[in-house]
Amino acid sequence: MSETSQMGNESWIKYWGEDWVLEGCASCNGVFVLPPERVSQRCPVCGQAALAQMNATDNRPVYTQPPEMVVPFRAQEEVLRRSVSQFAKSVWLAPADLQESRLLGRLQSVYLPMWLVDVQVQGDWRAEMGFDYEIVSHREQFKNSGWQTERVKEKRVRWEPRLGRLNRIYDNQVAPALEQQAEIESKIGRFLPKDQKPFQPDDLTGTIVHLPNRPPEDAWNEAVVVVQTAVSQDCRLASEADHTRGFKWSPSFANQNWTQLLLPLYTSYYLDDDNQAQMVLLHGQSGKLHGIRRASMKQARRVAGIILAVAAVFLLVTLALLGLGFTVAEEALAWAGLVGVLAVGVGGTAVLPLLYAWYVNSIAKRP
Numbered sequence: 001m002s003e004t005s006q007m008g009n010e011s012w013i014k015y016w017g018e019d020w021v022l023e024g025c026a027s028c029n030g031v032f033v034l035p036p037e038r039v040s041q042r043c044p045v046c047g048q049a050a051l052a053q054m055n056a057t058d059n060r061p062v063y064t065q066p067p068e069m070v071v072p073f074r075a076q077e078e079v080l081r082r083s084v085s086q087f088a089k090s091v092w093l094a095p096a097d098l099q100e101s102r103l104l105g106r107l108q109s110v111y112l113p114m115w116l117v118d119v120q121v122q123g124d125w126r127a128e129m130g131f132d133y134e135i136v137s138h139r140e141q142f143k144n145s146g147w148q149t150e151r152v153k154e155k156r157v158r159w160e161p162r163l164g165r166l167n168r169i170y171d172n173q174v175a176p177a178l179e180q181q182a183e184i185e186s187k188i189g190r191f192l193p194k195d196q197k198p199f200q201p202d203d204l205t206g207t208i209v210h211l212p213n214r215p216p217e218d219a220w221n222e223a224v225v226v227v228q229t230a231v232s233q234d235c236r237l238a239s240e241a242d243h244t245r246g247f248k249w250s251p252s253f254a255n256q257n258w259t260q261l262l263l264p265l266y267t268s269y270y271l272d273d274d275n276q277a278q279m280v281l282l283h284g285q286s287g288k289l290h291g292i293r294r295a296s297m298k299q300a301r302r303v304a305g306i307i308l309a310v311a312a313v314f315l316l317v318t319l320a321l322l323g324l325g326f327t328v329a330e331e332a333l334a335w336a337g338l339v340g341v342l343a344v345g346v347g348g349t350a351v352l353p354l355l356y357a358w359y360v361n362s363i364a365k366r367p
Protein backbone atom coordinates (compact mmCIF):
# COMPACT_ATOMS: atom_id res chain seq x y z
CA MET A 1 0.00 0.00 0.00
CA SER A 2 1.36 3.41 -0.87
CA GLU A 3 2.02 5.90 1.85
CA THR A 4 -0.67 8.34 0.71
CA SER A 5 -3.49 5.80 0.73
CA GLN A 6 -2.29 4.61 4.09
CA MET A 7 -2.55 8.15 5.42
CA GLY A 8 -6.00 8.46 3.87
CA ASN A 9 -7.31 5.24 5.33
CA GLU A 10 -5.53 4.66 8.56
CA SER A 11 -3.79 7.69 9.87
CA TRP A 12 -6.31 10.43 9.25
CA ILE A 13 -6.89 10.84 12.96
CA LYS A 14 -3.20 11.65 13.54
CA TYR A 15 -3.83 14.99 11.83
CA TRP A 16 -6.09 15.90 14.73
CA GLY A 17 -3.55 15.16 17.44
CA GLU A 18 -1.07 12.64 18.74
CA ASP A 19 -2.89 9.66 20.35
CA TRP A 20 -6.31 11.10 19.56
CA VAL A 21 -9.15 8.61 19.38
CA LEU A 22 -12.40 8.21 17.50
CA GLU A 23 -15.50 7.56 19.58
CA GLY A 24 -19.18 7.30 18.81
CA CYS A 25 -22.48 7.61 20.67
CA ALA A 26 -24.97 4.77 20.17
CA SER A 27 -27.84 7.03 21.21
CA CYS A 28 -27.46 10.17 19.03
CA ASN A 29 -25.07 8.60 16.49
CA GLY A 30 -22.62 11.46 17.10
CA VAL A 31 -19.04 10.77 16.07
CA PHE A 32 -16.26 12.53 17.98
CA VAL A 33 -12.52 12.89 17.95
CA LEU A 34 -11.04 13.50 21.36
CA PRO A 35 -7.77 13.64 23.24
CA PRO A 36 -6.78 10.46 25.12
CA GLU A 37 -7.50 11.96 28.56
CA ARG A 38 -11.17 12.46 27.64
CA VAL A 39 -12.03 8.98 26.40
CA SER A 40 -15.14 6.95 27.19
CA GLN A 41 -17.07 9.57 29.06
CA ARG A 42 -20.78 10.25 28.75
CA CYS A 43 -21.80 11.62 25.34
CA PRO A 44 -21.33 15.40 25.66
CA VAL A 45 -24.19 16.18 23.28
CA CYS A 46 -27.11 13.91 24.26
CA GLY A 47 -25.85 12.51 27.59
CA GLN A 48 -27.77 9.27 27.04
CA ALA A 49 -24.88 6.84 26.52
CA ALA A 50 -21.17 6.47 27.22
CA LEU A 51 -19.02 7.09 24.16
CA ALA A 52 -17.57 3.90 22.73
CA GLN A 53 -14.23 3.70 20.99
CA MET A 54 -14.37 3.11 17.24
CA ASN A 55 -11.81 1.85 14.82
CA ALA A 56 -10.77 4.88 12.77
CA THR A 57 -10.13 2.74 9.69
CA ASP A 58 -13.18 0.45 9.68
CA ASN A 59 -15.62 3.08 10.83
CA ARG A 60 -14.32 5.98 8.82
CA PRO A 61 -16.69 8.96 9.37
CA VAL A 62 -18.28 10.82 6.44
CA TYR A 63 -15.81 13.67 6.84
CA THR A 64 -12.47 13.43 8.60
CA GLN A 65 -10.49 16.55 7.71
CA PRO A 66 -9.36 18.87 10.51
CA PRO A 67 -10.92 22.35 10.39
CA GLU A 68 -9.43 25.40 8.75
CA MET A 69 -11.06 27.95 11.03
CA VAL A 70 -12.24 28.13 14.61
CA VAL A 71 -14.47 30.42 16.66
CA PRO A 72 -12.72 30.51 20.03
CA PHE A 73 -14.42 30.04 23.41
CA ARG A 74 -15.05 33.60 24.56
CA ALA A 75 -17.75 33.37 27.23
CA GLN A 76 -16.30 34.64 30.50
CA GLU A 77 -16.10 32.26 33.42
CA GLU A 78 -18.07 34.70 35.53
CA VAL A 79 -20.93 34.69 32.99
CA LEU A 80 -20.95 30.88 32.79
CA ARG A 81 -21.00 30.63 36.57
CA ARG A 82 -23.90 33.05 36.83
CA SER A 83 -25.90 31.26 34.10
CA VAL A 84 -25.40 27.88 35.76
CA SER A 85 -26.17 29.23 39.22
CA GLN A 86 -29.41 30.87 38.03
CA PHE A 87 -30.46 27.70 36.27
CA ALA A 88 -29.77 25.51 39.32
CA LYS A 89 -31.85 27.86 41.49
CA SER A 90 -34.69 28.15 38.99
CA VAL A 91 -36.11 24.69 39.62
CA TRP A 92 -38.20 24.24 42.77
CA LEU A 93 -38.10 20.67 44.11
CA ALA A 94 -35.03 19.99 41.98
CA PRO A 95 -33.49 16.50 41.86
CA ALA A 96 -30.67 16.13 44.39
CA ASP A 97 -28.08 16.07 41.58
CA LEU A 98 -29.15 19.43 40.13
CA GLN A 99 -26.56 21.57 41.89
CA GLU A 100 -24.45 24.45 40.69
CA SER A 101 -21.18 22.79 41.76
CA ARG A 102 -21.95 19.53 39.95
CA LEU A 103 -23.02 21.29 36.76
CA LEU A 104 -19.83 23.36 36.80
CA GLY A 105 -17.70 20.31 37.60
CA ARG A 106 -19.10 18.47 34.58
CA LEU A 107 -18.72 21.35 32.16
CA GLN A 108 -17.21 20.02 28.94
CA SER A 109 -16.09 22.13 25.99
CA VAL A 110 -17.21 20.75 22.64
CA TYR A 111 -16.52 22.06 19.17
CA LEU A 112 -19.34 21.73 16.65
CA PRO A 113 -18.57 21.85 12.93
CA MET A 114 -20.12 24.26 10.44
CA TRP A 115 -19.48 24.92 6.75
CA LEU A 116 -18.50 28.14 5.10
CA VAL A 117 -18.65 28.00 1.33
CA ASP A 118 -17.28 30.42 -1.25
CA VAL A 119 -18.97 30.14 -4.60
CA GLN A 120 -19.04 31.93 -7.91
CA VAL A 121 -22.61 32.59 -9.04
CA GLN A 122 -23.63 33.34 -12.62
CA GLY A 123 -27.10 33.64 -14.05
CA ASP A 124 -30.17 35.66 -14.97
CA TRP A 125 -32.60 36.91 -12.42
CA ARG A 126 -35.99 38.59 -12.45
CA ALA A 127 -38.08 39.98 -9.65
CA GLU A 128 -40.56 42.64 -8.74
CA MET A 129 -38.89 45.53 -6.95
CA GLY A 130 -40.88 47.70 -4.58
CA PHE A 131 -40.23 51.41 -4.12
CA ASP A 132 -41.68 53.31 -1.18
CA TYR A 133 -43.41 56.59 -1.85
CA GLU A 134 -45.67 58.91 0.05
CA ILE A 135 -48.88 60.52 -1.02
CA VAL A 136 -50.26 63.57 0.70
CA SER A 137 -53.99 64.10 0.76
CA HIS A 138 -56.17 66.67 2.48
CA ARG A 139 -59.07 65.86 4.68
CA GLU A 140 -61.75 68.25 5.84
CA GLN A 141 -62.61 67.89 9.49
CA PHE A 142 -65.13 69.70 11.64
CA LYS A 143 -63.25 70.89 14.71
CA ASN A 144 -63.82 73.69 17.24
CA SER A 145 -67.02 74.84 15.53
CA GLY A 146 -65.46 75.19 12.08
CA TRP A 147 -64.14 73.16 9.15
CA GLN A 148 -60.39 72.60 9.12
CA THR A 149 -58.12 71.11 6.50
CA GLU A 150 -55.77 68.40 7.68
CA ARG A 151 -52.77 67.07 5.72
CA VAL A 152 -52.62 63.26 5.73
CA LYS A 153 -49.48 61.39 4.66
CA GLU A 154 -49.82 57.83 3.46
CA LYS A 155 -47.07 55.33 2.60
CA ARG A 156 -47.42 53.24 -0.54
CA VAL A 157 -45.22 50.83 -2.50
CA ARG A 158 -44.84 51.02 -6.26
CA TRP A 159 -43.92 47.64 -7.78
CA GLU A 160 -41.90 47.42 -10.99
CA PRO A 161 -40.58 44.33 -12.80
CA ARG A 162 -36.80 44.22 -13.07
CA LEU A 163 -34.34 41.73 -14.47
CA GLY A 164 -30.62 41.42 -14.76
CA ARG A 165 -27.59 39.25 -15.12
CA LEU A 166 -25.33 38.33 -12.26
CA ASN A 167 -21.71 37.24 -12.04
CA ARG A 168 -20.30 37.45 -8.58
CA ILE A 169 -18.34 35.56 -5.94
CA TYR A 170 -20.09 34.99 -2.64
CA ASP A 171 -17.70 34.28 0.21
CA ASN A 172 -18.39 32.59 3.54
CA GLN A 173 -21.97 31.51 2.99
CA VAL A 174 -22.99 29.35 5.95
CA ALA A 175 -24.32 25.80 5.77
CA PRO A 176 -24.88 23.27 8.55
CA ALA A 177 -22.38 20.45 8.97
CA LEU A 178 -24.50 18.89 11.73
CA GLU A 179 -28.11 17.79 11.55
CA GLN A 180 -28.66 19.14 15.07
CA GLN A 181 -27.25 22.60 14.42
CA ALA A 182 -30.60 24.39 13.91
CA GLU A 183 -31.99 22.74 17.03
CA ILE A 184 -28.98 23.74 19.13
CA GLU A 185 -29.05 27.33 17.83
CA SER A 186 -32.77 27.57 18.53
CA LYS A 187 -31.97 26.80 22.17
CA ILE A 188 -28.90 28.95 22.91
CA GLY A 189 -28.86 31.45 20.04
CA ARG A 190 -26.92 31.67 16.81
CA PHE A 191 -23.17 31.48 16.60
CA LEU A 192 -21.36 34.47 15.15
CA PRO A 193 -18.80 33.23 12.63
CA LYS A 194 -17.35 36.78 12.50
CA ASP A 195 -15.17 35.92 15.50
CA GLN A 196 -13.33 33.20 13.57
CA LYS A 197 -9.57 32.80 13.34
CA PRO A 198 -7.31 30.29 11.61
CA PHE A 199 -7.26 26.95 13.37
CA GLN A 200 -4.23 25.97 15.49
CA PRO A 201 -3.89 22.51 17.07
CA ASP A 202 -3.61 24.23 20.48
CA ASP A 203 -7.24 25.32 20.13
CA LEU A 204 -8.28 21.73 20.81
CA THR A 205 -6.70 21.41 24.27
CA GLY A 206 -9.15 19.65 26.59
CA THR A 207 -11.90 19.83 24.00
CA ILE A 208 -14.00 17.18 22.27
CA VAL A 209 -14.72 17.71 18.58
CA HIS A 210 -17.95 16.62 16.94
CA LEU A 211 -17.25 15.50 13.37
CA PRO A 212 -19.64 16.61 10.59
CA ASN A 213 -22.56 14.28 9.90
CA ARG A 214 -23.49 16.30 6.83
CA PRO A 215 -20.68 16.39 4.28
CA PRO A 216 -20.56 19.34 1.82
CA GLU A 217 -22.61 17.54 -0.85
CA ASP A 218 -25.40 17.09 1.73
CA ALA A 219 -25.25 20.66 3.01
CA TRP A 220 -25.15 22.26 -0.43
CA ASN A 221 -28.95 22.59 -0.77
CA GLU A 222 -29.08 24.71 2.37
CA ALA A 223 -26.12 26.78 1.21
CA VAL A 224 -28.02 27.56 -2.00
CA VAL A 225 -30.90 29.01 0.04
CA VAL A 226 -28.46 31.25 1.91
CA VAL A 227 -26.79 32.31 -1.34
CA GLN A 228 -30.18 33.07 -2.90
CA THR A 229 -31.07 35.35 0.01
CA ALA A 230 -27.77 37.20 -0.43
CA VAL A 231 -28.26 37.47 -4.19
CA SER A 232 -31.83 38.73 -3.85
CA GLN A 233 -30.60 41.34 -1.37
CA ASP A 234 -27.84 42.43 -3.75
CA CYS A 235 -30.29 42.73 -6.65
CA ARG A 236 -32.58 44.87 -4.50
CA LEU A 237 -29.67 47.14 -3.53
CA ALA A 238 -28.53 47.38 -7.17
CA SER A 239 -32.07 48.39 -8.15
CA GLU A 240 -32.13 50.90 -5.25
CA ALA A 241 -35.44 49.36 -4.24
CA ASP A 242 -36.93 49.05 -0.77
CA HIS A 243 -38.62 45.66 -1.19
CA THR A 244 -38.47 42.64 -3.40
CA ARG A 245 -40.92 39.87 -4.24
CA GLY A 246 -41.26 36.99 -6.68
CA PHE A 247 -37.48 36.56 -7.02
CA LYS A 248 -36.62 34.02 -9.72
CA TRP A 249 -33.22 33.03 -11.01
CA SER A 250 -31.44 30.43 -13.09
CA PRO A 251 -28.05 30.21 -11.44
CA SER A 252 -24.98 28.23 -12.28
CA PHE A 253 -22.38 27.71 -9.60
CA ALA A 254 -18.65 27.34 -9.99
CA ASN A 255 -15.44 27.26 -7.97
CA GLN A 256 -16.97 26.09 -4.72
CA ASN A 257 -14.55 26.24 -1.86
CA TRP A 258 -15.57 24.65 1.44
CA THR A 259 -14.13 25.62 4.80
CA GLN A 260 -14.81 23.77 8.02
CA LEU A 261 -15.34 26.10 10.94
CA LEU A 262 -15.57 24.94 14.56
CA LEU A 263 -18.15 26.52 16.88
CA PRO A 264 -17.70 26.65 20.67
CA LEU A 265 -20.25 24.93 22.93
CA TYR A 266 -20.16 23.98 26.60
CA THR A 267 -22.29 21.11 27.80
CA SER A 268 -23.11 19.72 31.20
CA TYR A 269 -25.81 17.54 32.72
CA TYR A 270 -27.53 16.49 35.91
CA LEU A 271 -29.24 13.23 36.78
CA ASP A 272 -32.96 13.23 37.45
CA ASP A 273 -34.92 10.88 39.76
CA ASP A 274 -34.73 8.09 37.18
CA ASN A 275 -30.94 8.50 36.83
CA GLN A 276 -31.46 9.92 33.35
CA ALA A 277 -29.02 12.64 32.26
CA GLN A 278 -30.70 15.97 31.52
CA MET A 279 -28.55 18.16 29.32
CA VAL A 280 -27.51 21.75 29.91
CA LEU A 281 -26.00 23.64 26.96
CA LEU A 282 -24.08 26.92 27.10
CA HIS A 283 -23.16 29.09 24.14
CA GLY A 284 -19.36 29.34 23.98
CA GLN A 285 -19.47 32.97 22.85
CA SER A 286 -22.33 34.50 24.83
CA GLY A 287 -22.65 32.08 27.76
CA LYS A 288 -26.41 31.79 27.12
CA LEU A 289 -27.76 28.65 28.79
CA HIS A 290 -30.45 26.18 27.86
CA GLY A 291 -31.31 23.38 30.23
CA ILE A 292 -34.10 20.89 30.52
CA ARG A 293 -35.95 21.46 33.78
CA ARG A 294 -36.99 18.38 35.70
CA ALA A 295 -38.47 18.39 39.18
CA SER A 296 -38.04 15.55 41.62
CA MET A 297 -41.15 13.58 42.59
CA LYS A 298 -39.14 12.31 45.60
CA GLN A 299 -38.59 15.87 46.84
CA ALA A 300 -42.25 16.69 46.13
CA ARG A 301 -43.37 13.74 48.26
CA ARG A 302 -41.02 14.79 51.05
CA VAL A 303 -42.41 18.35 51.10
CA ALA A 304 -45.98 17.01 50.88
CA GLY A 305 -45.17 14.76 53.87
CA ILE A 306 -43.93 17.74 55.92
CA ILE A 307 -47.09 19.69 55.08
CA LEU A 308 -49.29 16.74 56.08
CA ALA A 309 -47.37 16.39 59.35
CA VAL A 310 -48.04 20.07 60.13
CA ALA A 311 -51.73 19.53 59.23
CA ALA A 312 -51.82 16.49 61.53
CA VAL A 313 -50.49 18.60 64.41
CA PHE A 314 -53.28 21.13 63.79
CA LEU A 315 -55.78 18.26 63.71
CA LEU A 316 -54.55 16.95 67.07
CA VAL A 317 -54.84 20.44 68.54
CA THR A 318 -58.39 20.62 67.11
CA LEU A 319 -59.32 17.33 68.75
CA ALA A 320 -57.79 18.42 72.05
CA LEU A 321 -59.73 21.71 71.91
CA LEU A 322 -62.93 19.80 71.09
CA GLY A 323 -62.38 17.59 74.11
CA LEU A 324 -61.78 20.65 76.23
CA GLY A 325 -64.85 22.42 74.81
CA PHE A 326 -67.23 19.55 75.56
CA THR A 327 -65.93 18.99 79.09
CA VAL A 328 -64.45 22.06 80.76
CA ALA A 329 -64.53 25.31 78.81
CA GLU A 330 -67.19 25.84 76.15
CA GLU A 331 -65.31 28.76 74.52
CA ALA A 332 -62.62 26.25 73.39
CA LEU A 333 -65.14 25.02 70.77
CA ALA A 334 -64.74 28.25 68.77
CA TRP A 335 -60.96 27.78 68.81
CA ALA A 336 -61.39 24.15 67.78
CA GLY A 337 -63.37 25.30 64.73
CA LEU A 338 -60.67 27.80 63.79
CA VAL A 339 -57.76 25.39 64.16
CA GLY A 340 -59.80 22.70 62.38
CA VAL A 341 -60.24 24.95 59.36
CA LEU A 342 -56.49 25.62 59.49
CA ALA A 343 -55.75 21.87 59.54
CA VAL A 344 -57.91 21.27 56.49
CA GLY A 345 -56.43 24.31 54.69
CA VAL A 346 -52.82 23.33 55.36
CA GLY A 347 -53.51 19.66 54.55
CA GLY A 348 -55.04 20.65 51.21
CA THR A 349 -51.85 22.43 50.10
CA ALA A 350 -49.94 19.13 50.37
CA VAL A 351 -51.12 18.36 46.86
CA LEU A 352 -49.37 21.46 45.43
CA PRO A 353 -45.74 20.18 45.37
CA LEU A 354 -46.93 16.94 43.74
CA LEU A 355 -48.93 18.85 41.13
CA TYR A 356 -45.98 21.17 40.49
CA ALA A 357 -43.49 18.31 39.99
CA TRP A 358 -45.90 16.47 37.72
CA TYR A 359 -46.53 19.64 35.68
CA VAL A 360 -42.82 20.55 35.28
CA ASN A 361 -41.92 17.01 34.23
CA SER A 362 -44.78 16.69 31.76
CA ILE A 363 -43.67 19.96 30.12
CA ALA A 364 -40.08 18.70 29.95
CA LYS A 365 -41.20 15.52 28.23
CA ARG A 366 -43.06 17.39 25.51
CA PRO A 367 -41.06 17.42 22.28
Ligand SMILES: [Zn+2]
Nearest residue numbers: 025028043046
Ligand atom coordinates in the same frame (compact mmCIF):
# COMPACT_ATOMS: atom_id res chain seq x y z
ZN1 LIG B 1 -25.04 11.11 22.11
